Amino acid sequence: MLGSSERYLAVLPNPDLHIEVGKFDMAKMVNPDISGKQYQEGSLKDWKNYKYYVLARDEYTCQLCHKHGEGVKLVVHHIVYRSQGGTDRVDNLITLCTNCHTTKNHQPGGKLYKWMKAKKKVTKQLKGATFMNILRKRIMTTFPEASFQYGSQTYVDRKNLLLPKGHFMDAIAISGIKPVGQMPETVTMISQFRKKKRSLHEATARKGRKQPNMSSKRNEKNTKYACGLWLNDYVRVIGNHVKGYVKGFKSNGYYVYLTDGLGNYVLNSGRNYVNTKQCQLITHNGSWQKAEQKLSLYKFK
Known part of the structure; x- marks a missing residue:
């Protein structure tokens, strides 16, 4: 969370940062009169705060x-x-x-x-809430000028904006926007791509191996660079007018992952890879990918 926010701030001009730091406010449930900058901004709906906690706990x-x-x-x-x-x-x-x-x-x-x-006793506690309480303090310390709120308030704000349930819709509500003039047609999906495929120490050989991997070495076939391109490079497929990320290599081409957010590989003449002559580099990337998905295909998970 901290690293992601810092990465966004590095590329956005004059950003206004709004962060949801949990579904409910543990401290406010113990002491409803608690004060501080995070409680002075916005209108936290106290009952939703309690309700979210109890539903999650149970x-x-x-x-x-x-x-x-x-x-x-x-x-x-x-x-x-x-x-x-x-x-x-x-x-x-x-x-x-x-x-x-x-x-x-x-x-x-x-x-x-x-x-x-x-006077039935309820002894079950929500263990994850304690961890989130610790993380919340770190986030507030790292980004002192940000606006903070809890999911209990986001729920009310989203309902007031007449938005359906979804992470993307929650983000709109968290932003503090009042009216929604026009809904976008696409959603930008950001995900992390692991370049280093690790193989863990084994006591018993896994399926497909004759000997257990006792040294935790990277598999030599997990190449990061070949034929002028790196894993996760953003490329254009000449002739097909599609763009995607390099996900792997073959002797004469690349596996290219489409940026439609649906996990489809580019198909070329029945093969699931693209020839080196058909691939044109757009930009080098680190370990992050972004893809646009039509709002009509977006599903809350």
């Missing part, structure tokens, strides 16, 4: 019937009812599906009523 699963997955509608329930003095502390909140969160279960004799009388 792994998006109803804690009564244990249903989960697509089609199961979930809500966050107060174990000790608010009408009975129950608080919004996360140890008094639990995930239920709408089939279990019924009036009948709330009434005397119901399962939720029994939970309240027994």
Whole structure:
């Protein structure tokens, strides 16, 4: 995260950096009156903060019937009812599906009523939140002038902008933009490409090897440079009017990865490589690739 932000800042002119530092604010749930620059900017919706934490802690699963997955509608329930003095502390909140969160279960004799009388204890914690709390402090220290917010606020901002769910849509909401005048037609996808294909130490030979690799050496066939080009060079395929990245080598050509974001190789006369005479270098690259994908093909993962 830190390296990626620094890389973007190095190539963008006068950037305004907005960073989402987690789904929910652990510190604010413990002390709602906490202050600081990160809380003074924007309007953090406190209940969404609690809700995100509880849903993640309970792994998006109803804690009564244990249903989960697509089609199961979930809500966050107060174990000790608010009408009975129950608080919004996360140890008094639990995930239920709408089939279990019924009036009948709330009434005397119901399962939720029994939970309240027994003051059911929730002991499960979200371990990843502790790590994110440490990382958040490092990010805020590294980029003191950035604007920070949490996923609970991003959710509300995205809904207000009438945007569908997706990383790309979340980025628009995080930017702080108010109206969305026109949606783009493409999305730029950025990914890291590993040039050094490592082979780990083996006690038992893997499938395809006669002897275990005891020295952790790189395979000699994993060439990084051949025929005037390097791995990950951005090239143009003459005649096909397509562009892509060099992913590997053969004796008389290259494997070229299309930049359509779908993982397709360039095909030339039935072969899955491009002849050296058909490849023209556009630019040398390090270990990063970018590709444009049509918004209609973009899928949230």
